[in-house]
Amino acid sequence: MKYDYLIVGAGLFGAVFAHEAKKKGKKCLIIDKRPHLGGNVYCEEVEGINVHKYGAHIFHTNDKTIWDYVNGFVEFNRYTNSPVANYKNELYNLPFNMNTFYQLWKVKTPEEAKAVIAEQVREVGVKNPKNLEEQALSLVGKDIYKKLIKGYTEKQWGRKATELPAFIIKRLPLRFTFDNNYFNDKYQGIPIGGYNKLVNGLLDGIETRLEVDFFKDKTELMSLANQVVFTGKIDEFYDYRYGKLEYRSLDFKHETLDMENYQGNAVVNYTASEIPYTRILEHKHFEFGTQKKTVITKEYPTEWSGNKEPYYPINDTRNNEIFTKYKALSEQDNIIFGGRLAEYKYYDMHQVIASALAKCKKIFN
Structure with a gap:
């Protein structure tokens, strides 16, 4: 066997696993069907601005170990998420x-x-x-x-x-203080220079192949390594034998504008039903940018279908029952499943990293 691990998916789970495996002297190959590394945290540079291509990614955690871990690859800034809500042209602070x-x-x-x-x-x-x-x-x-x-x-x-x-909505947090900091977590920020620096740091010295569809050459690819780490959709891995799991998806409309500052905040939510998008991001504000132009992104929630990106698992009774069957199947196989799609749960970034580190600790210690 050429590799110890074939890692399917170059998002945070795959990148952290590969990094930890390499530290233990293991040889890894990471493949991804996209033309870039980083999964949904990938940033594209436009006009000197790091554009969050797949929606806002704001790192926040109370776990000092995780915070120190990510800061070991790239320094994080002091960005604090303080969104504003626009309802029929009235503005309100959130939370x-x-x-x-x-x-x-x-x-x-x-x-x-x-x-x-x-x-x-x-x-x-x-x-x-x-x-x-x-x-x-x-x-x-x-x-x-x-x-x-x-x-x-x-x-x-x-x-x-x-x-x-x-x-x-189990509860709706009401704060009786004048505090617009959205997250209660002790640590939060954005990597200075964007998330690609974090992912590239994790994958330094690890072989990667992009635009590789695992399912087109599944048998051949799996034969390259002793073990597979799979971070894609668990139902797809098992050829949908118990049915398809459901998701909500998003469409993003990115625009470069010839102005310095469009909305004065990184995140503005549009809460009126007649506006089709849920929010507008202005990416330069994540890193306190002073560029001459600005890039905004409108987020349109949409029904998920096979050709769209699956973002939010719909954890209702039906889907959870289907997932339980796939999970039972996965426990019989010599395959490591991890991340949002393989575990069918909504993860924040720090939770994905914690999940990957916990998995590595179990395997390598």
Whole structure:
């Protein structure tokens, strides 16, 4: 055998696994069907700006070990995610905090804000929420729901809020402080120079082959290595024998504009249902850029089909039951499955890295 590991997919899981395996003296080959490394964290440089090609990737974690790990490959900046919501040309700070409550009701103290929310929740009078709409109304009342949740959520899922299960919104964090920092995590930022620096650092000295479709030469490729690490769709690996798992997808429309600053913030959410996109990203603000031009991206949520990129697993009862069957099958095979698609779960970046490191610790220690 030429390689110890054939790693299918050059995203974060595959790159971390390859790096750790190399440290243990293992020989790895990474293949990816895309023309670039990095999976969904790949950045394309346009006008000197690192454009997040597959949506905003903002690194955040409370785990110092993970934070130190990624900073070992590239220094991260101090970017703090503070999105703004645009509802019919009114602007609101996110997450829901004292700034938001002032913008909605002109209240200035936590006590006043709590009183308004409690009164609106009481007026709704929902005791046993049967769907997402009722759940949200029972948590935050009509104003926040109507202006900041309803349209955005319906676009995201492609379903009416009354048709979505209540459990999607288990809780809605309300902050009674003037704090626009979206994440509660201690560590957050963006790699200085973009995510490609992180991925290239992880894959330094490891053989990679791009634009290789694993499923076109599956038998031949698998014969190259003692073991396969697979980070693609687990149902596709098993030829959909128990049926197809479902996802939501996204379409991205990137535009280069001949201006220095389009919206003054990296992320602006559009929460009205009549606007077809959910948000506009302005990439230069992730790295405090001062370039003469700017690049924006509109994100359009869409139904997933086989030729689209699968982004968000739909972890409802039906899909979870199908995945359980594939997982049982995978446990009988000498194949390592890892990452968002192979594990059929929504992962943040730090969680993917933690999952790959845990897998490596189990195998190599």
